[in-house]
Amino acid sequence: MAEASLHQSLSQQQTLAPQMRKSLEILQASTLELTQVVRMALETNPVLEDITESVSLDEEGPDPEEADSMEYLNETDDDWRDRSIMEGRSSPWTSEDEERRQRLYDSIVAPETLQQHLQNQLDLSMVDPDIREAAQAILGNLDERGFLDMPLKDLAVRMEIRPANMNAALKLVQSFDPAGVGASGxxxxxxxxxxxxxxxxxxxxxxxxxxxxxxxxxxxxxxxxxxxxxxxxxxxxxxxxxxxxxxPGGDFDPTGNPYILPDVVIEKDDEGNWSARLTGEHLPNLRINDFYKDMIGRNGTDSKARQFLRDQIREGRSLIRSISLRQETILAIAHQLIKHQPQFLTKGPRFLRPLTMNDVADELNLHATTVSRAVAGKYVLTPHGLMEMRAFFATGYQTSSGEEVSNAGVREAIQQLVSQENPSKPLSDDALAKKLAAQGIKVARRTVAKYREQLNILPSHLRKSF
Structure with a gap:
């Protein structure tokens, strides 16, 4: 019979504090998801209010001369309060309240993006932190179909991640649902x-x-x-x-959602310079209700109710700060896009320059994975239409004249060549590569074939018409 024994060991493991995890979730949330989160918070947290919809309360607040009220306020972090306290209940939450809130929570269904669907699976994966970081980089570089839009070895170099970790992370991502994501084509x-x-x-x-x-x-x-x-x-x-x-990512195709709203609008100002502005007017404007803040310092307030208020105010302020940080980060990234992509804004997709998340992360003093989270599921309204923010980030090629052209620019050039070809003599991948070379863009035939597939263009023998 085997003997039972106890062994003691030490190990290091990275964990995220709940507040930091919540901030990252808010940062990565799409506009629609964030709207649902805020609406749910307004329904379940009594101390939060939407300034645009708030109604003034007739109840008289505490004496402004009370010095303790500000001290209590400084000890808290959020703005939540239950109507039950106003009604004189000794306990702020009842079982029926909890049931009603849970039903409300369960009834709110926000359309899930492919990035969010994969991120949820990554969050539940028990993997080494280095593999998790590599997987996060891969998720940030998947296109709308779920395909990796650049060679894995190039991504490893640009994100400064060990190739072995990147290979392990790719296998992990390819094990996720839906089957087929993480492929090269x-x-x-x-x-x-x-x-x-x-x-x-x-x-x-x-x-x-x-x-x-x-x-x-x-x-x-x-x-x-x-x-x-x-x-x-x-x-x-x-x-x-x-x-x-x-x-494989078709079921999560954001273009099938008629309610997509841009997070940022890039346009020319009155002086003819490009500027970016957030479109946050569709988001509720949150604040902590003063009535409930004052109740913390009011004599006679039950100690349990006071602690409840402090907890709710802490959560509410945390949500408000996380949303503010999200908006600031998105706007800062948009300003970097203007800085790096002026030719695209002026002339169109053909002139989109190569740009990596590392480039932007370095200038903003952020980690590249933070930029990846920030751009996931976000949209920018440009003079050339509504675009995913992540579409601005791509590797590319240098033309014979020394100019840089992104992968998207090469695809645009291929699309234009095919649209102008003779239907009875369609251009082969090799012919397309030669015509691109004549334009100063040297691309291998297999790369042309890859981009042609991404554009859903059939091979030349299947495009031929008699």
Missing amino acids: IPESLLLQLERAEGTETIEYKIVRDHLEDLARKRYPQIAKTLGTSIERITEAASRIGRLSPN
Whole structure:
């Protein structure tokens, strides 16, 4: 029989204080999510009020000469109070109040973004802090389909993260729901979906891995011969592959949400200079109700009620500070976008310059993961339409003339070339690469193919019309 024994060990683990965690959640929240959080706070925290909707109270406040009232106020951090105290209840919360608040909380459903969905899974993952930081960097560089929009090794260099940690983090992200996220493109995403469903030894997996081009051209007899199976089996496999999602993040597509509101508007001021302004008018303007602050120092207030008020005021002020910090950070990032992207603002997407989150983080004295959280799910209204804030951050290339052009600029150039091509003689990926080179943009053929897929442009043989 094995002997039982006790062992003592020491270990270090990074943990976030509740206040810091809440601040990060507020920073990362989209406009709609933040609006829901604030509305819920107004419903559940009695000391909070919306200045735009507040109604003056007729109750007489404490004597302004009472010196203790400000001292009590300085000891607290938030603005919450329950109507039950006004009604003379000895206990500020009843079981029915709690039930009603919980029902309200459960009934509030904010549309979840892909970034938020993945972040929630990362928050629940028991991983080393270094792996978590690397995974956070990956989440900040996924496009709307859930694909990693730059090579993993480049991301590791730019974020100053060890390649081994980045590789482990990518495997972690690729294990998240929905299946297929974290891939470098559609082929890898399909393989990830197939691997999770039935493993790597199926006919479907082998077709996608080794015969995707033949599948696109419907060369079923050739595939069947190579794999040693029947044409009927290949046809069945093709049908199953066709039911996979080429866009794993599609269910979270923000463009399908008709209620998207920009967080920032970038426009020219009266002097012709670019300026940024927050669009916070749709957010309630919170403050702590003075009546409840004064009740803390009022003689006769029950000690439990006084402690309750202090706790609620602390939470309320914490929420107000977190929202203020969120808005300041977003605006500071917007000013950096104006500084780095004047050509884009003037001339359009073709002139979007390469820019990394590290570049902005260094100038704002922030961590790159903080910038990543801040831009997640945020939108900027520009002269060229509504854009995700993270779309401003991309790697790029240097033209033969020494100018820099971002990945988005290269995609824009490819889109323009395809739109102008002869339908009977569509441009191959190699021809597109040569035409880009003629414009001074040297891009490999496989990179052109990758960007073409991201633009949902079919290969040349499937674009040909007779």
